[in-house]
Amino acid sequence: MTTLTGIPAGPLIPMPDRNPAALRVAVARLSPEALPRFDTHWADAMNQARDEFSLLPGRHFVDHWWAWVAIQRWPERAARFRECEHIVATSDDKATRRAASAELGRILADSQANASRATGPGSTTRTPNTSSATSPSLTGGTSKTSLAASPKLSASAASAVPSTSRNPPPASRPTPKDRS
Structure with a gap:
């Protein structure tokens, strides 16, 4: 059955991967006039990430635009x-x-x-953070979320963050003295 309004019954595009490049392509396809806002938000997030030595601004950026695409594709x-x-x-x-x-x-x-x-099971995309204290503003504003409300870093992301503590190596790991 077709609709009389001319609006498609399904999504306009498939859901993209959860990364900035795929999201940019999706935004361009859904609303080219939103690209300048996307690019400005990306630049701001990367500047904030650099200034704060944090991965969170990039993650918040991806979460925001992934939610935007999820809504706009219908x-x-x-x-x-x-x-x-x-x-x-x-x-x-x-x-x-x-x-x-x-x-x-x-x-x-x-x-x-x-x-x-x-995105299907086995996808490399991360599940959206629904436990955060605030949801992203989809009208263009940026929101600050506390570190406590942010999702935990993945193992690969956590390994990229330098450790500030001086913890001894795990006991299961042989020390140089044990190897001789």
Whole structure:
């Protein structure tokens, strides 16, 4: 059955891998006018990462744009998301703003869950961080999330971060004296 509105029933594009290059291609396909914002956000995240010696700004950038793509690839969902954002920003009624805000949260959670399934089992993409204290603003603002609310570093990322503690080597590891 076809829709009379001309809006496709399925997603416009498949869900991309969870990395900046794949996300940039997806953003370009979904909304070329969003590319300058994407590029500016990427540059800001990399500058912040360099200034703070942290991997988190890059991870937050990827999480933000992955969620943006997850919503924007479904035209009806994206339109409703924009409507709810408008209601939250302009309504004088507190109950209406709360209802629209709750719907924004549901749309975001559903989009991320569907996107996680769309990438399939065994995918190299990381599951979205749904336990953080704040969800990313999809209208362009950057948000600061505390380190405690951030997901733990993966083993490969953690090994790239220099250790500041002076822990002795694990006991199972032979010391030079044991090797002789």
